[in-house]
C-alpha cells in the first residue's frame with residue numbers, strides 16, 4: 001500500500017528473558033482508524049512505547065511518511081522528537097497537569113510547535129507575544145472542536161472523568177499530529193461517554209484528517225470505529241483484517257474474543 005503514513009516492521013522487544021513483542025508488522029494508511037487489540041499482557045502498550053521512543057526496541061523499524069514529506073525512519077528518536085514529527089499519544093492512565101487549567105493543558109501540547117527560543121521567552125518581543133497569542137487562540141479552537149470550551153479556565157482535576165479523557169485528546173491534537181495513538185480511551189467511561197468518544201474519534205478523522213491508532217478493550221467500540229484491526233497475543237500478531245474478518249477468525253476467537261465476539 002503506497003499511502004502508509006506509519007509502517008512498523010518486525011517490531012521486537014525483549015525485557016530480559018521475556019519477549020513482549022515478537023516481529024510485529026503493523027501499518028496505518030492516511031485517514032484510517034486502526035485498532036490494536038489483544039488480551040491483557042499481549043504487548044499492546046509496549047508496542048506504543050516502542051514506536052513513540054519511550055522504549056528502544058530490541059529490533060524492528062518504524063517508518064513514517066506524513067503527507068508531503070519523504071519517508072523517515074524514526075527508530076531511537078526521543079519521545080518529544082517523535083511528537084514533533086507528528087505522532088501524538090494518550091496514556092492508559094490519565095496524565096494531565098491536574099492543577100493547571102484546561103486551556104493551559106492544551107497550550108502545553110501546542111508548545112512543541114513554537115519557534116520562540118529561550119532568548120525570545122526572556123525578552124518577550126513582539127514576535128514572542130504574537131506567537132503566544134496564536135497558541136492561546138489555537139488551543140481555544142481545539143477545545144471548541146472537542147466540546148470543552150466552556151471549561152477553559154477550570155482546573156483539569158475538576159473535570160468529570162470522561163472530560164479529562166477528552167482533554168487528553170485535545171492536548172494530543174494541539175501538537176498538530178498526522179496520527180493520534182489512543183491507549184484505552186474508553187476505559188472507565190460510562191455508555192454515554194463512550195458514545196460521545198466514538199463521535200469524537202470519527203470527527204477527528206473526518207474533519208481534521210488525522211489518522212488514529214487505538215488500543216481498546218471495548219469490542220463494541222472497536223468494531224464500530226475501526227477500518228482494520230490488528231490482534232496481538234503473547235507478543236505475536238495473530239491476525240489482521242476488517243472487523244468482520246476479525247470477528248469470524250477462529251484463531252482470534254480462541255485467543256481473545258471468545259463468547260464476546262458478537263458483543
Ligand SMILES: Nc1ncnc2c1ncn2[C@@H]1O[C@H](COP(=O)(O)OP(=O)(O)OP(=O)(O)O)[C@@H](O)[C@H]1O
Pocket residue numbers: 015018020038039040041042043044045046047
Ligand atoms: N518495563 C517492563 N519491564 C518488564 N516487563 C514488562 C515491561 N513492560 C511490559 N512488560 C511485560 O510485557 C508484556 C506486555 O505488557 P503490555 O503492558 O505491553 O501488555 P498490554 O497488551 O498493553 O496489556 P493490558 O491490556 O493489560 O494493558 C507483559 O508480560 C508485561 O508484564
